[in-house]
Amino acid sequence: MTYLGSPRQVGLEMASTDELTEKVASRVDGRSEEIQDLFVRMLRIVSVNPRMGGPGERERADFLESFMKGKGLSVVRAEVNDPDSPGGVRPNLSAKLEGRDNRRTLWYISHMDTVPEGSRDLWKTDPFEPTVKDGKVFARGAEDNGQSLVASLFALLTLKELEASLPYNVGVWFVADEEFGSGYGIAQLLKRHLFTERDLVVVPDAGSPRGTDIEIAEKGLLWMKITTKGKQVHGSLPKKGLNAHRVGMRLAIELDQLLNGKYRKRNRLFDYPVSSFEPTKKEANVGNVNTIPGKDVFYFDCRVLPVYSLDDVEKDVKKKIQQFERKYHTSISFEAVQKEPAGPATSENSEVAVLLSRAVSKVSKVRPRFTGIGGQTVGNLFRRDGIPTAVWSTIDDVPHEPNEYAKIANLINDTKVFATAPLLP
Numbered sequence: 001m002t003y004l005g006s007p008r009q010v011g012l013e014m015a016s017t018d019e020l021t022e023k024v025a026s027r028v029d030g031r032s033e034e035i036q037d038l039f040v041r042m043l044r045i046v047s048v049n050p051r052m053g054g055p056g057e058r059e060r061a062d063f064l065e066s067f068m069k070g071k072g073l074s075v076v077r078a079e080v081n082d083p084d085s086p087g088g089v090r091p092n093l094s095a096k097l098e099g100r101d102n103r104r105t106l107w108y109i110s111h112m113d114t115v116p117e118g119s120r121d122l123w124k125t126d127p128f129e130p131t132v133k134d135g136k137v138f139a140r141g142a143e144d145n146g147q148s149l150v151a152s153l154f155a156l157l158t159l160k161e162l163e164a165s166l167p168y169n170v171g172v173w174f175v176a177d178e179e180f181g182s183g184y185g186i187a188q189l190l191k192r193h194l195f196t197e198r199d200l201v202v203v204p205d206a207g208s209p210r211g212t213d214i215e216i217a218e219k220g221l222l223w224m225k226i227t228t229k230g231k232q233v234h235g236s237l238p239k240k241g242l243n244a245h246r247v248g249m250r251l252a253i254e255l256d257q258l259l260n261g262k263y264r265k266r267n268r269l270f271d272y273p274v275s276s277f278e279p280t281k282k283e284a285n286v287g288n289v290n291t292i293p294g295k296d297v298f299y300f301d302c303r304v305l306p307v308y309s310l311d312d313v314e315k316d317v318k319k320k321i322q323q324f325e326r327k328y329h330t331s332i333s334f335e336a337v338q339k340e341p342a343g344p345a346t347s348e349n350s351e352v353a354v355l356l357s358r359a360v361s362k363v364s365k366v367r368p369r370f371t372g373i374g375g376q377t378v379g380n381l382f383r384r385d386g387i388p389t390a391v392w393s394t395i396d397d398v399p400h401e402p403n404e405y406a407k408i409a410n411l412i413n414d415t416k417v418f419a420t421a422p423l424l425p
């Protein structure tokens with residue numbers, strides 16, 4: 001049973017869940033201007049990832065740290081050395097409230113960095129001067145990931161001010177470098193063992209317009225580059241050479257049949273419920289029609305259900321390559337340009353999935369559904385470390401686009417969801 005405040009404040013009766021939810025909602029509604037104000041001020045501070053030509057997260061982190069300290073939170077600042085970034089370190093910030101069981105924490109993880117604005121011509125407003133219009137805030141990073149960052153921060157403050165008795169700790173992390181692989185953010189924090197398998201991790205960095213989708217699984221990712229060597233000759237003398245393009249095409253077709261034929265299991269969580277193996281990029285070969293190419297390069301984008309191992313896929317590909325090398329007396333090289341295995345799907349019955357879905361149905365008044373996605377979030381890094389993780393937010397899904405925005409109603413709603421979750425019995 002959970003109640004808010006000290007017995008003196010709320011009387012000795014225990015508040016019902018409905019009362020608690022309403023109390024949280026009215027507190028959050030009462031400070032909606034303050035929430036919006038912090039959101040706008042934060043978005044004004046450019047925090048484009050330094051690997052994408054920006055200044056990085058430092059100024060935004062300083063701003064957030066002083067705001068949080070001003071509200072009486074004690075802030076942990078975990079810095080990661082990055083000599084190539086302005087200032088030489090990348091900041092990650094955390095704050096938490098203690099619960100009755102202080103060995104485990106419900107974490108809300110969001111990121112401070114953004115991608116660049118892209119082509120300015122496509123923006124109707126200045127991407128770094130947030131503009132409020134029709135209930136939306138337009139700015140780079142408004143949706144990805146500013147909305148969730150500010151929502152989780154105000155959820156924490158609301159719980160603190162209500163002096164809520166929490167079943168476990170509730171905390172936030174505002175991390176660096178999500179847009180460029182998380183090497184200076186979550187990946188480092190996981191190496192420093194700042195999370196445990198008993199923690200409840202929510203990554204509000206993907207979502208759906210009505211907040212129905214709770215993502216609990218992601219596919220493994222493998223980008224393959226395959227280079228076939230041949231012998232370049234004049235177009236009229238094919239016997240003298242070896243047409244690398246023909247060998248490459250045949251190989252691509254056989255790989256397509258092999259992989260799509262063999263890895264056929266389905267998982268209904270995913271909108272695209274099977275693994276995908278798609279031939280995508282093709283490098284240009286010769287510049288003229290009358291030369292037989294001596295080199296061929298093609299790529300596959302593979303998105304593999306978590307039930308399969310990427311190593312097995314790679315083994316199958318290499319075996320097929322060897323057959324081709326013997327058949328055509330040539331050499332063919334394989335390179336995994338990108339390889340991110342999927343962590344095990346988080347169970348629909350896991351504590352974090354159940355907790356979040358109850359909070360969503362209570363506050364957002366929608367019926368949540370569990371989903372899987374073909375892309376990857378930092379949720380996958382937690383799952384790979386054995387930590388169950390749910391990915392959720394209410395967003396129109398416009399990250400990285402020109403005229404990116406967040407709806408103020410979603411910002412307020414998600415603040416309520418995050419604050420309500422740990423109060424549900």
Ligand SMILES: [Zn+2]
Pocket residue numbers: 111144145178205399
């Ligand atoms: Zn993001």
